[in-house]
Amino acid sequence: MVVALDQRGEEDSGVHLLMGMFSLRWNNNDPMNLMMFDVKRELHQVRVASQTDNYNRHIGVLSYEDEIYVIFLVESYNLTLTTNEPLTGFKITPFILNIGPNPVTNVSLFLSYSLDLYLDDRDDYGRYALNNQQLFAYSQSADLGDFYFGLNSSRQLDAFEVGNSSDISSHISNDNLTGNTAFKGSVGLGMKWHFGTVQPNNPVNVTLALGFAENRTYLDRSIRTMWEQEPSPQMASQGDLIVIEADLPRTARVDQNYQSRAVIMNIGVEPSSAVAALIVGRGEENQGNLFSTFYSFDEIEPFHAEILETEWSPEREGVFTAAWVVAPGIGQAISLFENPAQQLASLGVSLLDDFLIRDLFVVTPIQSTSVFPKTVPYAPFDIRFPADFGIYGLTLYSSIPLGNLTVEKYGNATDWGNVTLTPAESVQGYYNFSLFLFAPPITVDGYHYCDYTLVTEQGWTTNVTLEVTLRYPRAMILIDSSHGGGLGAFGGFDIGGGADLGFGGGMGLGGFTLGQDSSDITDMEFSLTELDSLGSITGLLESFRLTTFSGLSEMKKRMAEEGLDLVETPGVEPTGELLSQFSGVVIFSPTEPFNSTQISTLRNFTSDGGKLVIFGDYEDRTNLTALNPLLEKYGYYMGGKHERENTTEIVEGKLLTEDVDCVWLGGGTYVYNNQSNAAATVDGKAVALLDASTPEICMFGSSRIFMNKNLPKCNNSGLLDNLNIFFLENTLTTKTSLAENKTLYPVGKSVYLNLEVTDFYGDPVNDLFVAIAFELPDGNLTFFIAGFVEDGLYSSQFAPSYWNDEGRVNGIFIIIRERDYAGTYASISFEFFKPPTTNATTTEPGILSLSQVAFISAIGGFGALIVGLIWNRRKRSMTYRIPELDTQLVQNIDNALNTLLAAFIQIEELIKREDMDRIEKVETIRAMMDGLERARKEFEKVSKEVGGV
Numbered sequence: 001m002v003v004a005l006d007q008r009g010e011e012d013s014g015v016h017l018l019m020g021m022f023s024l025r026w027n028n029n030d031p032m033n034l035m036m037f038d039v040k041r042e043l044h045q046v047r048v049a050s051q052t053d054n055y056n057r058h059i060g061v062l063s064y065e066d067e068i069y070v071i072f073l074v075e076s077y078n079l080t081l082t083t084n085e086p087l088t089g090f091k092i093t094p095f096i097l098n099i100g101p102n103p104v105t106n107v108s109l110f111l112s113y114s115l116d117l118y119l120d121d122r123d124d125y126g127r128y129a130l131n132n133q134q135l136f137a138y139s140q141s142a143d144l145g146d147f148y149f150g151l152n153s154s155r156q157l158d159a160f161e162v163g164n165s166s167d168i169s170s171h172i173s174n175d176n177l178t179g180n181t182a183f184k185g186s187v188g189l190g191m192k193w194h195f196g197t198v199q200p201n202n203p204v205n206v207t208l209a210l211g212f213a214e215n216r217t218y219l220d221r222s223i224r225t226m227w228e229q230e231p232s233p234q235m236a237s238q239g240d241l242i243v244i245e246a247d248l249p250r251t252a253r254v255d256q257n258y259q260s261r262a263v264i265m266n267i268g269v270e271p272s273s274a275v276a277a278l279i280v281g282r283g284e285e286n287q288g289n290l291f292s293t294f295y296s297f298d299e300i301e302p303f304h305a306e307i308l309e310t311e312w313s314p315e316r317e318g319v320f321t322a323a324w325v326v327a328p329g330i331g332q333a334i335s336l337f338e339n340p341a342q343q344l345a346s347l348g349v350s351l352l353d354d355f356l357i358r359d360l361f362v363v364t365p366i367q368s369t370s371v372f373p374k375t376v377p378y379a380p381f382d383i384r385f386p387a388d389f390g391i392y393g394l395t396l397y398s399s400i401p402l403g404n405l406t407v408e409k410y411g412n413a414t415d416w417g418n419v420t421l422t423p424a425e426s427v428q429g430y431y432n433f434s435l436f437l438f439a440p441p442i443t444v445d446g447y448h449y450c451d452y453t454l455v456t457e458q459g460w461t462t463n464v465t466l467e468v469t470l471r472y473p474r475a476m477i478l479i480d481s482s483h484g485g486g487l488g489a490f491g492g493f494d495i496g497g498g499a500d501l502g503f504g505g506g507m508g509l510g511g512f513t514l515g516q517d518s519s520d521i522t523d524m525e526f527s528l529t530e531l532d533s534l535g536s537i538t539g540l541l542e543s544f545r546l547t548t549f550s551g552l553s554e555m556k557k558r559m560a561e562e563g564l565d566l567v568e569t570p571g572v573e574p575t576g577e578l579l580s581q582f583s584g585v586v587i588f589s590p591t592e593p594f595n596s597t598q599i600s601t602l603r604n605f606t607s608d609g610g611k612l613v614i615f616g617d618y619e620d621r622t623n624l625t626a627l628n629p630l631l632e633k634y635g636y637y638m639g640g641k642h643e644r645e646n647t648t649e650i651v652e653g654k655l656l657t658e659d660v661d662c663v664w665l666g667g668g669t670y671v672y673n674n675q676s677n678a679a680a681t682v683d684g685k686a687v688a689l690l691d692a693s694t695p696e697i698c699m700f701g702s703s704r705i706f707m708n709k710n711l712p713k714c715n716n717s718g719l720l721d722n723l724n725i726f727f728l729e730n731t732l733t734t735k736t737s738l739a740e741n742k743t744l745y746p747v748g749k750s751v752y753l754n755l756e757v758t759d760f761y762g763d764p765v766n767d768l769f770v771a772i773a774f775e776l777p778d779g780n781l782t783f784f785i786a787g788f789v790e791d792g793l794y795s796s797q798f799a800p801s802y803w804n805d806e807g808r809v810n811g812i813f814i815i816i817r818e819r820d821y822a823g824t825y826a827s828i829s830f831e832f833f834k835p836p837t838t839n840a841t842t843t844e845p846g847i848l849s850l851s852q853v854a855f856i857s858a859i860g861g862f863g864a865l866i867v868g869l870i871w872n873r874r875k876r877s878m879t880y881r882i883p884e885l886d887t888q889l890v891q892n893i894d895n896a897l898n899t900l901l902a903a904f905i906q907i908e909e910l911i912k913r914e915d916m917d918r919i920e921k922v923e924t925i926r927a928m929m930d931g932l933e934r935a936r937k938e939f940e941k942v943s944k945e946v947g948g949v
Contacts, residue, residue, distance in 0.1 A: 022094060023110040023172055024070065026198075031110050031173055034070060037062035040245045043072060046267070047240075053232045054078040059267050061244050067100035069244075071203075071267070071303055077229045089211040089222040095303045096195065097203040099263070105197045108158070109206065110172045113137075113189040114165035115149065126162040126187035133157055135189045136219060147212070148219040151189075154207040159192040186620060203303045231269055239328060240268035243276075244305065246324040246356045251363060252314050262308045262324040262356075266300040274300050276326040278310055280360060294330060314362040323357035369398040371454065375465050376435060384560050385473050386825075387441040394464060395432050396454070402427040403457025411450035413466055415440070419452055427456060437466065442775040442812045444829035445471045472812075472825040474563030474731040475583040482573045483590035483626065555706040555720060562724045563731070576601055583822030584611040584727050589703040593626035603633050606695030609819040611727060615703040618642075618669045622703060634697050636689070640670045646714050647682050654679040656690045656698065656722050663688065664713035668702030688719075690726065698726060727822075732765065732815060733758045734826035739795070743830045747805060751798040751830050752901070755813050757789050759821065764792020769816040772796055777807025789815075790906050797901055798830075806832050896938040907932070 023031040043060030058074040076090035098104050115124055115137050126137045129150075136150025159177040161168060165188030171177050177190045195204045211222030246262035266272050273296075280291040291312040300306060308324075372395050377383045381390030396405075405427050407419045417437035424431065435452065450466040556566045566586070572578070574585065585602065594602075606612050614631070616622050618641035628637045646664045650657045656679035657663070663680050671678070671686040678686035687701040704710055711717050739752035753772075759765050768789040774782045782802045788794070794813075803809060808831045817823035910916070910924055 020111060020113045021169070022070070023112070024068070024096065025106065025108045025110070025175070026068065026104045027106055031108070031175065032064070034062055037064045037068075037070065040069070040263075041242070043074065047235060049078045051081075053234065054081045055229075055231050055235055057231070057235070059242065061242075061265075063245075066245075067098065068104065069095075069097040069099060069305070071095040071097060071265070073267070073303075075229075075231070077226075079225065083225075085221065086214065086218055087211075087222040087225050088213065089209060089226045091207055091209050091226050093205050093207040095203045095205040096198060097303065097305060098198045098200050099305050099307060100200060103197050103199050107195040107198045107204070108175070109193045109195070111189075111191045111208070112168045112172055114168070115187045115189070123185050124187040126183040126189060128160065128162050128181040132220075132223075134220075134223065135160060135162060135191065136216075137162075137187045137189065138216070146214055148214065148216060149210070149212055150219050150223060151208050151210040152223060153191070153193065153209075155193050157191055158194040159190075161188075161190040163188055163190070201304055205303070236269040238268065239270060239272035240266070241272060241274050241300075241326045241328070242267050243324050243326050243356045248322045248324070248356065248358050249360065250358065251361045253364065254314055254317055254362060257311055257313045259309065259311055260324075263305055264300075264308065264324075264326045265305040266302050268302055271299045271301050273298055273328055274306075274326055275328070275330045276306070276308055276324065277330075278308075278312065278322075278324050280312065280314065280320055280322045282320055296330075314360075317362045317364070320360045320362060321357060322360040325357075367400050369396070369400070369402065369460050369462075371396045371462055371464060374463070375467060377437065377466070377468065381437075382557070382560075383437060383439050383468050384471070385565050386439050386443055386445075386470060386827075389436070389438040392435045392437070393432060394435060395430055396427060397430050398428055398460075400428065401458070402460055405431075406455050408453040408455060409450055410453065411448075411466070413448040413450040413468070416448070416450060416466065419464075435464070439468070439470060440775070440810075442773060442781070442810050443470065443827065444810055445827050471563070472734075472827060473560075473565035474733070474824055475727060475822040476565045476567055476581060477559070477584040477586055477727060478574065478579065478582040479566060479568040480574050480585055480587050480590075481568055483587070483592040483594060551707045551709070554708045554711055558711075558717075558720055559724055559727075562728060564724060564727055573598065574601060574605075576604065579605045579610065580817060581823065582610065583730065583817060584613065586613045586615070587627075588615045589617055589622040590627050591623045593623070594630045599630050599633055602630065603695065606634075606697065609694075609730065609817065609821070611696045611698070611730075613698045613700075613723070613726075615700045615705075616669055616671075617701070617703040618667065622669070624669065631699070634691070634695065636671060636673050636691075636697070636699060638669045638671055638699070638701060640685075641667070642670070642682050642687075643667045644682050647680055647687060649681040649684070651679050651681065654690065655692070655726060656680075656688060657719065658722055660715040660718045660722070662714035663719055664705060664710055664716050665702045666704045666710065668700075671699045671701055696726075698723065729760055730820060731760055731822045732768075732824045733760075733762070734813065734815070734824060736813065736826050736828040738828070738830060745830060745832055746835045747832045748800050749832075750800060751809075753796045753798065753811065753828055755789070755794040755796070755826060757792050757794070757815065765821065766790055766792070768794075768818060768821065770794055770796075771814040771816065773812050773814065774798060774802060775810040775812075776803050777805070777809065791910070793906055795901055795906070797897065799897075803832070806834055808832075892941070896935070896941070899935040899938050 022034045024034060025031040039061075040063045041059065041061040043058050045056065045058050047055060047057035049056045054077045056076045056078070058072075060072040060074075062070045062072075071094070073093040073095065074090060075093070079085075079087045079089075094109060096107060096109065115126075122139070124137050124139045126135070128135050132152055133156065134150050134152040136148060138146060138148040140146045159175075159179065161171060161177040161180050163171075163178065163180050163183050165186045168177075168188035168190040172190055172192075175192075177192055193206045198204055209223045209226035211219050211226065213219035213222050242265050244263040244265055247260050249258060252258060260278055262276065262278070264274065264276050266274065275294060275296050277292060277294045291314070293310050293312070295306075295308050297306060314320075373392075376392050377390045378392065381392065382388075383390055403426050405421060405424075407421070416439060417435060420434045420436065422431065422433055439448075446469065448466070448468045448470055452464040452466070453461060454464065455461045559566050567582075569578075579585065579601065585605065602612060612634075614627070616624065616627055616638040618624075622638075624638050628639075631637050642665075644665055644667065646662055648662050650660055650663070660680075665682070665687060668682075668687055670682070671689045674689070674691065675681075675686055677691045678689045680686070680688040682701075686699075688699070690698045705716050706720055711720065735756040737754045737756075739754060745751055755770065757765050757768060766789065770789060772783060776782060798809065798811070808829060811828045811830075813826040813828070815821075815824050815826070907925055910921060913921070916924070
């Protein structure tokens with residue numbers, strides 16, 4: 001980043017901000033932002049200009065995995081000592097150095113600049129000058145004066161672009177700079193230099209000359225002057241050596257061996273001899289050293305490095321000084337160790353980087369062992385819903401060797417994940433390991449825990465505890481990021497280099513979200529019209545559950561607290577099948593247009609009861625040309641720009657702004673048409689609007705109102721609460737139970753399940769379609785289309801044909817989204833056991849055992865009728881031959897029996913109700929007879945298939 005202080009006059013002084021970013025690509029990697037490199041030496045001054053020498057010199061060193069180094073040389077000149085012209089500039093030379101054992105190929109360096117020359121959000125101008133390969137930008141201001149910035153390089157450009165600053169970074173990450181030569185707006189400059197293969201310890205470089213001026217003439221002179229200037233002969237002959245990095249312990253033990261490694265470099269103008277040394281001792285005279293070793297080099301070329309390694313062992317306890325030093329001769333190296341302050345006073349800042357020094361305590365350490373953190377989950381991976389996942393880094397510290405480390409698991413969530421241990425013969429010092437967790441898509445909600453017990457060979461043990469209260473969401477809300485925007489657009493977690501975390505997707509340049517590969521979803525077949533497709537429920541939920549690092553994480557958290565699961569599927573186009581699983585869609589600042597098919601899909605989604613929320617903004621933040629064709633299908637459009645920080649123009653009586661007095665906006669655009677639906681306005685024009693008529697749509701003219709830093713401003717948190725109510729109004733509340741008051745059943749027994757469903761206001765609902773999926777103890781799924789909820793109730797059966805052995809069964813009721821209600825889920829769990837073997841006893845035909853009588857009492861009269869029919873058939877099977885049942889026939893029988901059971905239980909529950917008189921019960925049961933008739937026909941159909949035996 002460059003900040004240019006404009007001091008042309010007291011009246012028009014100002015600041016010019018130039019955001020520059022280097023990226024490096026090598027081998028098969030994507031271009032990696034140098035912000036992801038380790039800082040070995042911060043940019044620091046090694047030469048200060050004087051009255052006789054106008055030269056300033058700075059050095060900074062970055063490294064990636066201790067093999068690829070980028071050394072920045074920054075040079076400037078006090079031109080006021082040599083000219084009266086208003087010339088300003090400096091040079092930057094990045095040196096790329098490979099100190100690994102093998103050549104690196106396909107090496108390219110990229111540079112991008114994002115410019116806002118007057119920090120005023122006004123348009124700037126960008127150009128490319130062919131005659132000197134100069135890229136420059138300028139801004140013209142009658143009040144502040146014109147300002148020009150430009151640069152060119154010592155190597156010919158292999159690619160370049162003058163364009164929109166928001167596009168430049170993505171074009172660099174994809175290595176497709178366009179060659180565009182002019183742009184007006186938010187200007188970005190992009191450059192590329194290709195170096196090919198870089199051999200070990202053979203640096204390559206490019207020098208850039210940057211200039212700043214009040215017009216194009218002085219800009220060209222400033223840049224040309226930079227190329228004419230050279231370091232003074234005095235500086236060139238002086239030489240400059242640096243210790244880039246060194247391993248030095250803080251504590252050590254007597255008679256224990258330690259490895260130490262250092263990297264030294266010549267950062268001067270000319271080749272230089274060098275003596276490097278590791279010295280451990282006391283700097284005072286006659287104190288003696290614990291250890292010292294020296295390395296001598298006749299000549300080190302500029303910006304070449306040498307790697308030094310040694311082993312040492314302290315011989316006595318005490319407080320000492322340990323240092324790696326480098327100097328042109330051995331005497332200077334020793335003097336630098338013994339009295340660095342005196343050397344600095346006489347030779348100046350150029351010695352500041354000639355050594356790395358620290359206090360060394362040679363002691364018998366206090367034995368201690370600890371692990372951090374002790375509990376999971378923690379941010380940003382907060383597991384709340386089934387199919388949430390988290391990746392957690394943990395650190396174990398021990399001052400003593402612990403030997404081999406193993407992990408044991410205890411609890412009801414042992415199948416959620418595993419600890420990945422870093423290979424090590426013995427754990428000592430800081431030991432890092434990781435834990436990957438994944439909440440199963442089909443599981444019982446409620447409290448889950450797992451103790452991950454760390455056990456070492458030396459007997460030390462401790463626990464890392466997982467504790468989660470899991471629940472199924474009331475509704476799932478999709479963020480459509482296939483048109484740009486999305487959570488990742490608001491400040492992401494940029495790793496660069498295409499780093500892969502091993503579970504699909506990755507984190508790359510540009511703040512993209514952590515997510516699955518899009519093929520995981522687009523290749524998945526899911527249609528509720530086909531029974532077998534319910535088997536993909538696990539893959540469906542796994543693919544949807546994404547965790548996002550973004551500036552909207554607090555919004556996601558607040559919605560999760562209300563049971564609304566905000567889900568992003570990066571790059572995946574919303575289809576009708578995909579949207580069928582969601583109750584709402586949110587779109588943030590789209591940049592790509594919607595085609596007619598996509599518009600039709602969203603329109604059908606909202607016509608069928610889905611809710612659409614759109615965050616727009618003015619043109620520099622949102623592509624309104626892409627967004628408005630979608631809005632026009634709903635009778636709206638966005639346009640114009642305002643710069644209001646907030647608004648107090650709140651329309652009373654609107655759901656969206658109930659108990660809201662002020663909304664922070666941070667600028668934005670307007671929503672036009674149907675202003676009677678406006679909830680907040682600026683100058684009488686809508687900036688927040690909710691149209692609750694079908695199809696329902698909510699629009700905001702600012703995309704930043706719910707960002708983390710803006711949520712506490714004004715009443716924005718209350719606005720989000722009201723938006724949550726908008727989503728919640730059509731959601732359902734579910735409650736599951738077992739017909740018998742127990743969760744443990746003998747193998748071979750049917751289990752009867754109950755589901756109660758009420759709406760947001762607590763009233764029972766009707767005509768909801770329910771499907772059930774069971775996860776069996778062997779990990780397989782069994783499922784069926786269950787039936788319909790009537791008067792808020794549904795009952796079903798888990799038959800022995802599904803599973804006839806010991807183990808736990810987890811079930812999930814899947815309530816399909818209807819026009820009036822959002823889809824949701826409900827879970828239930830039970831377990832089978834094998835009763836102990838007893839001597840056979842004879843029972844009279846037709847007489848039930850005591851356990852059967854107890855069961856009939858538990859489920860009531862109508863349930864007893866079904867059980868009696870099943871029992872009768874079981875008795876008859878002892879006499880008659882029963883044919884083999886194919887899978888489809890078993891499914892048909894189960895569906896018929898479940899339909900009968902549901903009808904009987906619903907009638908039974910109705911009869912028991914105390915809030916209805918007898919006439920009302922008769923009238924209601926008469927209406928239920930159609931359902932009972934359908935159930936009877938289904939039963940007769942399967943009865944004919946089974947009958948005749």
